[in-house]
Amino acid sequence: MASSSLGSSHSSFTCVLKHRYGDFVVREVDPDGQIASLTPQEASEDAAVHAACNAEREWEEETKKAHAPTPSADAGAEAHDNNEKKRTHEPASLEEAMAAARAVVVEQTESNVDAEQLQALVDDAVNNKQNRSLTLPTPLDDKTKRTNVHTAIRLLSEAVEAAHSLSLVSCSAKNGSDDDNKHRIEVRVVAAGSKQARDSQRRKNGSPAIPAHVAFVVRKTNVDTASTARALQSMLLPHGAQGKGNARQHHHQKSAAAAASSIPGTVTFAGTKDKRGITYQFMSAARTFPRYIAKAARKLRGVAVGQFKVVNERIYLGNLRGNRFNIVLRNLADDAQANADKACASLRQSGFFNFYGLQRFGRGVAHTHKIGQMLLANRPDAAVRMVLLACDAETALSEADAAADDAGAPRGAWPTGNLEAALAVTKTRPNDSFIEKDLSIALRRRVEAANSTRRKDPTARGWLTREELAAAFSESLPKTTCMMYLHAFQSAAFNAAVSARALAHGSAPARAGELVLVDEDDGVGGGGGVEDLCDAEEEGGGESLPRVRLVTEQEAEANAIPASRVVLPLPGRFCTYPLDAATLDAYAPFATDAGINLQRLRTRLAWLEKHDNDVGAALRALAGAGGNDGAVVDELEGRKGKHPLLTVAALPGAYRKVVCVPQDVEWRFVRHATHDEDLLDVCGNVLSARNVESKSAPEQGDVCGTGSLLSLCVDFTLPASAYATMAVRELTKQPSDTLVP
Structure with missing residues (x-):
């Protein structure tokens, strides 16, 4: 990273940053400009539970209104008649309701046993005021008959609730191994107004039984963002779902958006923040209730939640306008x-020059951008070594090659015996080292499978291939974690390009061949960030990138464009690259180390020099054509032996301002x-x-x-x-x- 500043005339001075957690306060700003905040009163445990209950009541009222039938202008008389008919069929007392329900149950099941047991269930609950449950013994294969019994039980429930503040909830029983048990009806007696009773009423009204997503604000102190989300998610996921291979596999087979919509309790966040400090962040949880989130947060140290709101879409990574900082x-x-x-x-x-901070690359010897480089270079064996053993890239490569040579395995493979020794080291890791532990669990399974095959067939290979290592890496870790390593590689390349630009031009206005955003040509904007580190699968690839153009010689000579408008690409499939030589050359070492071929970019530059001696005219022609067709990173799709998630094919690229104001x-x-x-x-x-x-x-x-x-x-x-x-x-x-x- 270049040490040059923007050239301000003030002198350097010493200070201490983050001496106390309260010296670094960060509050996220959502796309609508709202700043995340929780007052001390809102952050208390009782206030959080109260806010959660209020959010649920508001959601229930909204869903009730949304699913209520809308009568036409001339349907008043018909609605009145339907209400009268409904009243004539409703029992006037509990005794009449019980008699009507018994008659329906006997008629549909053709047995008095079911009716007698239903009567005994209600009498016992009414007399003892305790919750009871019952499964009617007669199976009902006919769906119409089951529907009639459910209707009768709901009418009976209304009478029981009016008289004794109890509700009857019925559903198809599933607690059994025989096939006909799926068609038996289970009846439970619950307190009126309880969650089970409200869910039953929502299903009766046709409204959803559970919120799609719950958005909320998290205030955390000296806690990592990913660890907070992971801890909340582990308590919100359905019992027994966390840690199971089928749930993890399901999560990685689908896109992140689909997974967050389909797996209850999945927690997503808008951005990652520093651990050391006080941060206010927007998060969301899928298919759960706000009160469950409030109760889960009470068990976490340094975490408070509030500002609950039921929404239809999840909060995704990068869904931010920015962050408000208060620093001492x-x-x-x-x-x-x-x-x-x-x-x-x-x-x-x-x-200031818009470098990525050191926290982007980690503080240990196993820098995240080097792990991303190993993944892109089709060396998952070295990447796994760096994660498990916390070693640098050079050591990981040399040890990986030596182990493969000793076992007669091809380069990039990892002998199972050597891998087992590495996995033993992860058992001594702290409990919060979830990346290492999750990866080691996936690798142990593959080692056990490989050893089992080798015991049956001694001639079978005794190592894990590149494909198996890459699959274990991507399937064992959350998608955001895998993409973090690739994004770190992009960030390192960007930092190198900004350093080259700072050393060559300083804070001077834009030079010919540099890139600016087309959307800012009207004079709007400046100094902000336009980066959107998304993946092509979710966001549609190159269509999501903003349009850029090249600065012409006339604009450069007139100093018409300030440095705050210049952008540089984060390498990806759909990026346009600058023609400024000093900046462009900074990308070459990263491309070489990762095995990425930038030849098409070089070919494009050679074509410009060959077919147009007037460089300014060539730049204008390229800018007019959009410039997105030739300057791309190629040979990224379909590279054999690599998991799709771990290639630059998953990254469309992005643009980021060189200077941030x-x-x-x-x-x-x-x-x-x-x-x-x-x-x-x-x-x-x-x-x-x-x-x-x-x-x-x-x-x-x-x-x-x-x-x-x-x-x-x-x-x-x-x-x-x-x-x-x-x-x-x-x-x-x-x-x-x-x-x-």
Whole structure:
């Protein structure tokens, strides 16, 4: 990553970031501009349960109205007649209702036993006020007969509820091994207004029995986003579904959208956030009730939920406009105040180079972008070694090749004996190392199958092939985790290209051959992020990418386009690449390391030079044609021996701004007495400056509080996928890895 900044004249200064969790508050901003928030009152356990119940009641009222019949203008008399007919068939008392139900049961089952048992069930429940259940002994193969019995029981339930606040719920019994048991009717006595009673009433009205999706806000403190979603999901999934191979396989065979719609309890989120800090995030859970989410969150440390709302669509990764940050930079020197004030003004005016932060690539030796590189290079054996053994890419490759050579296996395969030794290491991993544990479980199954085959046939191969390793990798891990490694590879390539651009042109306006968005040609926009790291299967491939064009020589000579409009691609199938040599060359090493062929791009450039000596005219012609036909990464589809999820064929690519300009930048200085004093509340407000207006002018900022220590509180909004640590890096002109203690 280049160390150059945007060229602001302020000097560097030292500070401490994330000294306390409350020093880094992040709140997501949804596509409608709403900021995720939970007040301390809303985040309490009792308030969360109360809000969940209110959301359920609102949903029930809406679904009841949505599924209520809409009478025509001339249907009043007919509706009145139907109501009168219904009243004449409704029993006036419990005794009459019981007699009518008995008559129907005897008529449909042709047996008095069922009617007698139904009578005994109701009498016992009424007298003892306890829940009871009964399965009518006579099987009913005729659906019409079953429907008549269900109708009779519902009418009886209305009378029982009116007299004793109990309800009867009937359904087809399924607790048995014999075939005819599927056609027996089970009757349960439950409390009126209970979940079972409401579900039965919703089915009677034709409305859905369970919400499609529940959206909610999560506030977490020092907790990882994926771990939070995983913990909630494990408690919301149906009993026994989590961890089973068939459920996991079903999840990966379908697209993420379909899986989230079909598996109850599946939790999705809009974006991943730092663990160290207080974050407010939008999440959704499929086919569950808000109260279950509230109860599950009570069992998680550092997690609070609220703002429940039943919705028809899930929240998907990337469904954000941006994030609002409230950050404290502590331990400023007294003479650094004027310099820091100047830095904040420069950040608001010019922004910062839009690098991906270090958290994108991990902090261990097994960097996520290197794992993605191994997957793209068709070396899943090395990728698996990096995940399981936490080693670097070079070590993983050398050990993988040595193990294959010793066993006489082809390169890329992993001998089962050597693999078993590696799997033994994962047993010592912490409980939160779910990626390693899930991957090791899938690999153990394949090793056991391979060893079983070898015991029967000693001549059978004693290793797992590349195809088997890639399949185990993609099928054992959530799709978002697999794509994380590929996106990290794209991010590393982007960072290299931005570094090349910064070193070659700095913050100068756009140069000829660089890319800008067509949608911003009218002067709208600037400084935001346009990245949408989606996969082609869900989002339709290249059709989802924004249109780009090349900057002409005339525009470059006139400095007509600022650097904040320049975009660079994240490598993918449908990306257009810039013709600026300094930037373009930065992609070559990544393409070579991953085994990606950029020859078609090179061919396109050679064609331009050969057929048009006027480079400016060639650029204009290419820009007019859209430029999307030749500059693509090819030889990505149909590469044999690779799982489809682990190839660049799954990535259409994306575009990202080179420079990001924050919005709504505000800052103030705070003096305090102790190093560990809380300066922000959980909502990101400065505790000692509730009545102090934030700065709106570039001169020296406001100072509030008393004490010998000086800190800077800065607030700003960034587009989705932009990193606040890179903004702080621009502010302080210090490497981002030295800011966090």
